[in-house]
Amino acid sequence: MENLKDKVIVITGGATGIGFALAKSFGAEGARIVIGEQRQEQLKIATDALADLDVEAVSMVMDVSDLDSVNAFADFSWKTFGRVDMLINNAGISGARGAIHKINVDEARHIFNVNFFGVWHGCAVFSGRMIEQGTPAAIFNLGSENSLFPAVPKSPAYIASKHAVLGLSESLRQDLPDFIHVGTIFPGYVSTPLTGNGDAGMPADEFAEIVKKQIVAGEHFIVSHSYNMVHVDARQNDLESAYERYAPRHDGDDKYDVGKIIEHMVAARKPRD
Template sequence: MKDKVVVITGGATGIGYALAKTFGADGAKIVIAEPREHRMEEACEMLGELGVDARWTVCDVTDLESVEKLAHFTWGQHGRCDVLINNAGIGLREKRLPDTPMEDAHRIMDVNFWGVWRGCRVFGNRMKEQGSPAMIYNTGSENSFFCASTGAAYIASKHAVLGLTEMFRQQVPNYITVGLIIPGWVASELNPQFNEHVMPADDFAAIIYPQIKAGERFVVSHAYNVVRIDERMDALRAAYAKYAPRYEGDEEYDVKVLVGRLKDRGLI
């Protein structure tokens, strides 16, 4: 990562800051972005004391123009971007789904999902024009695969980030790597009262950093997650075995197979 330019949204605290330290220690030039100027100033000062080239700019990922300004700042400062970590995210104290105020649900989706969408859109286009190897990693969650928490909007937002990431990775040129970071419960400002009980952010960054450098599709950490994932997958496989078992020629209605056939016939 020597002299690579790494942009991290939500980079002043928690997972974002831990990744900024880890990339920076490996020689990367860091740009952190979020709305809180004082937190970014503090983060960049601490990164500077560690010998990291770190700069900051205000960015609200709920605003497309603000994300475009982040890209303009990055290219203006460094002339390029090699890695984008779409990490900005929020969590609110959600009530039962029917009791959750719609403005709260929309706010969570706007930051956690649409914020990632905007980052992929703006930086994806710039990286495509740049034409050199680059990476975009989106911060999902164990909640992208099962319900680890109780907030419906939060869980829905992280499930949505999984789908976005999987589709986006099929749409970019092969010199752009797209992947999903899948944290379990990591110390952050989302639930600071529990931080002494959960995985420290620096430990998490140390686990996932080699995976990012290797260009892995899924970047994982909390080993027990596979038990929860298997619970859902086992229930899904059981449903198929009972009500839609495999049969000879069952690919006849498979979407990808059908699309291929329709393309061959010039229908799409």
């Protein structure tokens, strides 16, 4: 998606934080923006601010954890602009902090309902309509550095939900038609309402500019905080070490490879001439 001008970009949780920064950045390139979240007053503030920047933007109150609400949001997006070129599943929350045996499981489920099933709902609803639309489109899901390694201590629900988002994105990337691009965005520590609006993190606008370049380039791993590679390498080294010690490569080791097993099963089921 080399040119964002006149592209219709839908952003969940787009009224504040990373979502709003992306709305401004994409809007500056001439994109038409649709934002949705639960707070009507915040949506108005955001759309007014975008209008002041000469960005064409509309908004709708919606809840990503409610499938009917996401369907209505998609209806609104297509009715307003006639198509959707990109969905950014940005909405997310934190919480359920503490040792796992002390966390209220209902709080943990709420984290998953927003951070994972909110993304699931967006992908399910919008991808189906994008397939019917039949034109090049893209879905980007907000993961986190916590998709790659545990960055925040005593946050098992949040970390697990962000690992799940990465798995969902990678599954979709294999399963959707080639004309629908799928990517995962991995923010590090960014100053947003989610992180307490402190100034210790990367400014959201700076992050959005880093992200935009990669989205335009059609990347599927969208990265920012370079020091994360220290933690990614540590995890990868541990994994490689385990395989080298207990499951080293050898001739014929693809016998139990699931991909090859599935290929053989599919081939065996095909009718022969």
